[in-house]
Amino acid sequence: MNIEARGLTKAFGSVSAVTDLSFEVGAGVVTGFLGPNGAGKSTTMRMMLGLVAADSGTATFGGRRYADLPRPSDAVGAVLDSAGFHPAHTARDHLRVYARMGRYGAGRVRQVADLTGVSAFADRPTRALSTGMRQRLSLATALLGDPQVLLLDEPSNGLDPEGIAWLRHFVRDLAADGRTILVSSHVLGEIEHMADHVVVIRDGRLVATGPVTELYGTAAVLVRSPRADLFAARLAENGIRVERPRPDLLRVLGLSTAEVAAAAAAHGIVLHEITPERPTLEQTFLHLTGGSR
Numbered sequence: 576m577n578i579e580a581r582g583l584t585k586a587f588g589s590v591s592a593v594t595d596l597s598f599e600v601g602a603g604v605v606t607g608f609l610g611p612n613g614a615g616k617s618t619t620m621r622m623m624l625g626l627v628a629a630d631s632g633t634a635t636f637g638g639r640r641y642a643d644l645p646r647p648s649d650a651v652g653a654v655l656d657s658a659g660f661h662p663a664h665t666a667r668d669h670l671r672v673y674a675r676m677g678r679y680g681a682g683r684v685r686q687v688a689d690l691t692g693v694s695a696f697a698d699r700p701t702r703a704l705s706t707g708m709r710q711r712l713s714l715a716t717a718l719l720g721d722p723q724v725l726l727l728d729e730p731s732n733g734l735d736p737e738g739i740a741w742l743r744h745f746v747r748d749l750a751a752d753g754r755t756i757l758v759s760s761h762v763l764g765e766i767e768h769m770a771d772h773v774v775v776i777r778d779g780r781l782v783a784t785g786p787v788t789e790l791y792g793t794a795a796v797l798v799r800s801p802r803a804d805l806f807a808a809r810l811a812e813n814g815i816r817v818e819r820p821r822p823d824l825l826r827v828l829g830l831s832t833a834e835v836a837a838a839a840a841a842h843g844i845v846l847h848e849i850t851p852e853r854p855t856l857e858q859t860f861l862h863l864t865g866g867s868r
């Protein structure tokens with residue numbers, strides 16, 4: 576079941592939270608929803624679920640708006656924030672209440688508690704749960720209806736490194752079963768190994784979307800040569816962009832290492848070193864989003 580957001584727009588008074596935002600989220604892969612704090616990720620997810628009224632635009636799940644789905648909680652599960660637990664209820668009570676509302680059986684409560692690790696603290700009152708435990712409980716609640724679509728807003732918040740590793744595998748397995756998963760984060764490192772695709776926003780607007788691997792940007796090749804002068808001149812004559820960080824070092828843009836080596840051979844230029852250079856995903860992300868705020 577694909578998600579399609581078309582022209583989503585929302586302002587809170589004079590603050591434009593989301594502006595004309597369109598993107599698609601496919602089934603069977605994890606899609607990361609990235610952007611710095613305040614970029615509009617939560618507002619977008621809330622608009623998708625009808626919790627915030629969009630000023631304009633639509634979001635559909637398999638072609639239908641959330642409110643028009645026959646049994647929304649069977650189709651779409653969401654983890655938005657870990658608030659909303661009754662403090663005196665145990666984790667198991669919480670799941671039971673939601674199971675009753677959705678008319679899911681007690682067997683399903685046990686299943687989701689086991690799947691998410693909630694069973695380990697099921698008898699504790701929710702007021703005594705850590706942030707990470709609350710995240711797991713929210714996830715368990717969202718999974719009660721065994722939904723085909725999951726919207727997870729910053730699900731790694733409060734998880735320790737072990738919890739983050741667990742979440743990564745868990746989310747990937749859910750996607751491998753054919754589910755459609757949108758996971759937001761302001762921390763690229765959390766998404767990099769979890770998501771196959773990304774949607775990057777900044778100031779409520781789309782800045783990039785595509786496979787994670789395509790975010791790595793343009794490759795460059797570092798070349799060290801005693802004839803750096805001559806090589807730079809020859810490359811420039813052929814319209815190739817070259818930077819010169821040091822007298823003996825060139826940074827050649829837009830060519831592979833093999834093409835650089837072939838060009839050097841063609842001009843009879845000796846090379847002492849040739850190294851492919853890729854910007855890290857972090858550098859690309861910071862460039863796209865204008866740095867974290």
Ligand SMILES: Nc1ncnc2c1ncn2[C@@H]1O[C@H](COP(=O)(O)OP(=O)(O)OP(=O)(O)O)[C@@H](O)[C@H]1O
Nearest residue numbers: 587590592610611612613614615616617618619761
């Ligand atoms: N209910 C609201 N009333 C007024 N302004 C709001 C409201 N909700 C969000 N905003 C503003 O809209 C903008 C987008 O906020 P939003 O929470 O969607 O961003 P976010 O990307 O989820 O950020 P974070 O990573 O910090 O959760 C921010 O400027 C925020 O202050």
